[in-house]
Amino acid sequence: MTAQDVAQQAIARRELNDRVKxxxxxxxxxxxxxxxxxxxxxxxxxxxxxxxxDTLEIVSLIDENFGVYITDDDTFVFGSINTIADFIETARAR
Structure with missing residues (x-):
């Protein structure tokens, strides 16, 4: 992985976090x-x-905007913006 790849990943993560916010x-x-x-x-x-x-609304917003569904087993996701973004990235990578 090159420095440019890392920089692009950092930019993509910042954009994801900003969008979730x-x-x-x-x-x-x-x-x-x-x-x-x-x-x-x-x-x-x-x-x-x-x-x-608000939890229900967040589940709906994430599903509608990212195509990622948060289940009852995924309550850890609601810790912070970063944990939501981590969940979205992991779900998209599957």
Whole structure:
């Protein structure tokens, strides 16, 4: 893998994270700009303070926009933007 490949992967990951942030901020009508959400900020609890209804909306948004379905067994995905992006990348690689 060349340095250019690594750079392209980093750019693609940044774009994926930014897209997930935009979907969540806009789709849930959050009172925060997407670019202010940290990649590792918890989505629930003291993080963005999302609730169980928001979980269903996120599942729908990810499915509609990335063709990736999050099941009940995949609850770890909702830890942060990074864990959602990791899940999307892994599912796409299958």
């Amino acid at each position: 935009e979907l969540i901020a806009e789709g849930l009508g959050l009172p925060i700009e997407a670019d202010l959400i940290d990649d590792d900020q918890p989505l629930f609890g003291r993080g963005l303070e999302l609730d169980s209804l």
